[in-house]
Amino acid sequence: MNDKIAVIGAGMMGGAIITSLLKSGYTGKIIAVDIQPEKLEEQKKLGVAVSTDSRKAAADADIIFICVKPTGVKTVLTQINSTVKGKLVISIAATVPLKYLKKFVPDAKIVRIMPNVAALVQASYTAYCCGENVTKKDKQKVKSLLNRMGVCEEVEEKYMDAVTALTGSGPGYIAVIIEALMYAGLKVGLPRNVALYGAAQTVLGTGKLVLDLQEHPAKVKDMVTTPGGTTIEAVYELEGSSIRQALMRAVEKASTKSKLIREELGVNSE
Numbered sequence: 594m595n596d597k598i599a600v601i602g603a604g605m606m607g608g609a610i611i612t613s614l615l616k617s618g619y620t621g622k623i624i625a626v627d628i629q630p631e632k633l634e635e636q637k638k639l640g641v642a643v644s645t646d647s648r649k650a651a652a653d654a655d656i657i658f659i660c661v662k663p664t665g666v667k668t669v670l671t672q673i674n675s676t677v678k679g680k681l682v683i684s685i686a687a688t689v690p691l692k693y694l695k696k697f698v699p700d701a702k703i704v705r706i707m708p709n710v711a712a713l714v715q716a717s718y719t720a721y722c723c724g725e726n727v728t729k730k731d732k733q734k735v736k737s738l739l740n741r742m743g744v745c746e747e748v749e750e751k752y753m754d755a756v757t758a759l760t761g762s763g764p765g766y767i768a769v770i771i772e773a774l775m776y777a778g779l780k781v782g783l784p785r786n787v788a789l790y791g792a793a794q795t796v797l798g799t800g801k802l803v804l805d806l807q808e809h810p811a812k813v814k815d816m817v818t819t820p821g822g823t824t825i826e827a828v829y830e831l832e833g834s835s836i837r838q839a840l841m842r843a844v845e846k847a848s849t850k851s852k853l854i855r856e857e858l859g860v861n862s863e
């Protein structure tokens with residue numbers, strides 16, 4: 594696959610997408626577009642072409658990623674509108690639905706995705722949903738691109754707010770947990786580097802156990818809990834806390850906020 598790719602908005606996520614494509618050995622041309630010259634300097638150092646002209650970059654590309662904030666999507670789509678007929682336009686903007694995107698680029702094949710920042714290390718979970726005119730062949734192409742960033746899964750669009758809340762924002766919650774575990778390590782006297790490395794690797798390893806063994810997390814918890822041992826002392830403390838409810842509330846709040854932002858953007862009425 595060596596389609597020309599334009600990434601419009603080379604910030605945190607656009608930059609992560611470009612990095613993951615490069616790390617995966619993508620051989621097609623990549624052009625990074627941004628209105629911030631310093632963002633483009635960073636991309637130039639990675640060896641990709643850069644531009645401040647969205648329209649020209651989209652005209653030159655086969656596939657266009659829209660990686661600006663939800664409030665900036667309309668401007669970008671209006672700029673590239675005449676250049677994307679029959680091309681894949683992939684929006685990563687949270688909250689912005691397919692039908693809104695279609696209004697501005699009706700002739701494009703639109704895909705809405707929700708990756709996360711772990712794309713930087715090719716470990717994103719990316720959910721995607723597609724417009725009606727996206728063919729099986731297009732989907733294969735999209736999947737092969739998204740798999741370079743981690744793993745991907747097609748979902749119905751009605752789940753995108755929930756996915757945004759769980760996996761798009763998820764690295765934020767897990768970072769809080771890693772930080773808390775790191776401080777727990779300090780509390781019991783570990784050197785700082787041992788506490789941080791140990792906490793992060795334990796989160797990574799536990800995720801891998803759940804995925805590779807295809808086990809319910811409760812089974813993993815059971816696997817490490819010996820009668821009268823150390824783990825049950827800790828699990829007892831956790832079960833008496835509101836940690837489960839806190840995480841559920843966090844995801845619920847983020848999902849509700851996603852809907853609110855969409856209302857504030859007025860995308861439903863436009």
Ligand SMILES: NC(=O)c1ccc[n+]([C@@H]2O[C@H](COP(=O)([O-])OP(=O)(O)OC[C@H]3O[C@@H](n4cnc5c(N)ncnc54)[C@H](OP(=O)(O)O)[C@@H]3O)[C@@H](O)[C@H]2O)c1
Pocket residue numbers: 601602603604605606607626627628629632647660661662663665668669685686687688707708709710761762
């Ligand atoms: N951050 C995450 O973890 C995450 C995860 C999943 C999805 N998303 C989605 O990803 C999108 C981007 O988020 P981000 O965190 O990467 O934002 P970001 O770091 O602010 O990056 C967006 C970049 O696009 C630039 N930009 C704005 N308007 C532009 C235009 N018309 N043409 C070219 N470039 C333009 C911005 O410049 P200015 O700063 O001057 O505006 C900025 O450099 C959002 O829609 C968000 O919902 C984010």
